[in-house]
Amino acid sequence: MYEALQVHKRPRVAIFELASCAGCQLQILNLEDELVDVLGLVEFVYFKEAMSNSSDEYDLALIEGSVTRESDAEKCRTVRERATLVGTLGSCAYPVGIPGLKNHGDVEAAAGIVYGEKADLFASHPVLPVDAVIDVDFRVLGCPIDKKDFLETLTALLLGRKPPSPTYPVCVECRIAENSCAFDRGETCLGPFTRAGCGALCPSYGGRCYGCRGPADDPNVLSMQALLEEHGLTPEQIAADFALYNGYERGA
Ligand code: SF4
Numbered sequence: 001m002y003e004a005l006q007v008h009k010r011p012r013v014a015i016f017e018l019a020s021c022a023g024c025q026l027q028i029l030n031l032e033d034e035l036v037d038v039l040g041l042v043e044f045v046y047f048k049e050a051m052s053n054s055s056d057e058y059d060l061a062l063i064e065g066s067v068t069r070e071s072d073a074e075k076c077r078t079v080r081e082r083a084t085l086v087g088t089l090g091s092c093a094y095p096v097g098i099p100g101l102k103n104h105g106d107v108e109a110a111a112g113i114v115y116g117e118k119a120d121l122f123a124s125h126p127v128l129p130v131d132a133v134i135d136v137d138f139r140v141l142g143c144p145i146d147k148k149d150f151l152e153t154l155t156a157l158l159l160g161r162k163p164p165s166p167t168y169p170v171c172v173e174c175r176i177a178e179n180s181c182a183f184d185r186g187e188t189c190l191g192p193f194t195r196a197g198c199g200a201l202c203p204s205y206g207g208r209c210y211g212c213r214g215p216a217d218d219p220n221v222l223s224m225q226a227l228l229e230e231h232g233l234t235p236e237q238i239a240a241d242f243a244l245y246n247g248y249e250r251g252a
């Protein structure tokens with residue numbers, strides 16, 4: 001499947017935006033040192049944050065943002081039909097990110113808060129990740145995406161390979177970086193649950209992991225239980241942290 005782009009000399013790339021802050025698209029524009037090289041390898045044909053030209057013909061589609069209304073889902077289905085490969089950008093698209101906060105409350109009340117008297121004009125439903133609506137071939141994770149991660153993904157696709165995606169949790173990268181552990185400072189951290197690939201960015205700057213990259217394939221549940229017990233904490237005390245970026249319950 002990932003060989004599909006190799007038949008194109010300069011694959012056409014389209015970037016779409018659903019419910020998001022557009023920060024992940026901005027990360028692509030922030031590739032000051034690499035953007036010229038990227039433009040030599042691919043042709044952007046739809047990228048509203050960067051250009052006014054647009055085309056419905058593309059090989060690779062990248063979708064940023066969450067699905068919050070039926071028109072978003074329709075857009076995803078159309079993109080899936082037109083593109084050879086479809087990937088997502090950022091936490092809003094997967095696991096569901098900040099827009100998913102809406103799922104923790106009353107959806108109609110949320111519409112009223114945002115749109116006031118005109119709420120009825122903006123049909124909105126609980127927030128879904130893009131892969132709840134269409135098949136997705138790969139993901140660039142994070143809030144926002146990491147520029148290096150984006151370039152590695154694009155490079156892999158242009159070489160006909162599956163983009164890299166670590167299966168292990170953030171704690172592995174955090175230990176390699178020799179960081180002090182947030183639990184030892186009396187804080188909580190979602191590193192044992194969260195998929196690595198960010199280089200333990202937040203813990204490396206003295207922060208803690210909020211799970212923006214979604215769950216690891218093999219989360220270290222036993223380690224998390226041991227950490228919580230060791231520090232006199234309960235699972236409920238990290239549930240709010242987990243809910244921040246993971247407001248969509250899979251299989252629900
Ligand atoms: S993942 Fe974060 S940076 Fe990217 S669009 Fe969503 S809120 Fe913005």
Ligand code: SF4
Nearest residue numbers: 171174181182189191
């Ligand atoms: S729990 Fe957080 S701070 Fe501690 S090792 Fe894991 S990622 Fe690092």
